[in-house]
Amino acid sequence: MNISILVFGSEIFLETLPDQIRDTAAFSIELIANLNQAVSRIQIAPPDVILVQASSDGSMELCCWLKEQTKLSWIYCILLEDRSHILSDKAKYDELWESEITSAALRQGADSYVWWLPENSFKDNLVKSKAKERLLIAQLMVGLRKAQKYRDLIRTNDLLSAIALSDALTELNNRRALEWDLPKQIHKARSLSLPLSLIILDVDYFKKVNDTHGHLVGDRLLQLLCTRIKHNLRFQDTAFRYGGEEFVIILGNTTCEEAIVVARRLNRIVSEQPFAINNTLSINVTISLGTACLRAEDDTKGTSLLHRADQFLLEAKTSGRNRVIGCDGHMLKTACLQHATAS
Secondary structure, eight states: OEEEEEESSOHHHHHHHHHHHHHHHEEEEEOEEEEOHHHHHHHHHHSSSSEEESSSSTTTHHHEEEEEEEEGSSSEEEEEEEHHHHHHHHHHHHHHHHHHHHHHHHHHHHSEEEEEEOOOTTTTTTHHHHHHHHHHHHHHHHHHHHHHHHHHHHHHHHHHHHHBBOOTTTOSBHHHHHHHHHHHHHHHHHHHHEEEEEEEEEEETTHHHHHHHHHHHHHHHHHHHHHHHHHTTTTEEEEEETTTTTEEEEEEOHHHHHHHHHHHHHHHHHHHHHHOOOOSOOOOOOEEEEEEEEESSSSSSSSHHHHHHHHHHHHHHHHHHSEEEEETEEEEEEEOOOOSSOO
């Protein structure tokens, strides 16, 4: 894994870092000397490790700010002590003093505190120079391991989220995903002044399919139905299995009239061709659909929007099924197809 490093400090400070760190083949390094620019860069593209030059203006502020960012807590911050008055005092005091200085640096937000003498200060003591370089490289490896664990955790969480938000049978998003996504879609629509609509659809007489052919055939029918629906949606449409044989489709940037057009097309593509369950069994089914569009008075979670579409769906079913009833209560009838169970 290529580790990204943000160096907060001067060009001269960067030159004092070991060659292994400045090797762009192993590390991706960016140098920033301004506090505001560093904060902005970290927020946009968080690095794995931050090397902070203690003598730079804003170094302690950067460490403190980073410590307060819960969502960035995985970034490993190494404070390199190069302030001349601290380094000169180091020779005068004992280990207790050094421990206090180190503790103060760690409390301010650094994950590691390394004494780093200015350029050329190690020339008289090559052993000490190499030891400091090895220590810094070791701390970088700690940051690398922390970043790797974080990325592994993110991948695991993404996988678990995908499992938690996916319907195992149809591979559509599930009801939990709808409850998470619909408020976001409503907020986006209102923020950008865009229309938003949704469809609730239900398979007509689905219980009869289960009672006649069994639940495995019913499950297979739902899978085929969802595949057909997914292949006939637009890029801005998102389908969810709401429960049983009922489905919801969020129609982004879609008006009431456009929602009815989409619903009518789905009604047609479901009813116009039987679903081949296997080599010997095909089943004709129809769907009933209700559509609704977002209104100013609708709540932010989408409860009222869903309820309105559900009421139109109920009206479509009670008035004969195999039809669309839309936002304005206008009913669009399709040619009624006889509900057959086998061909």
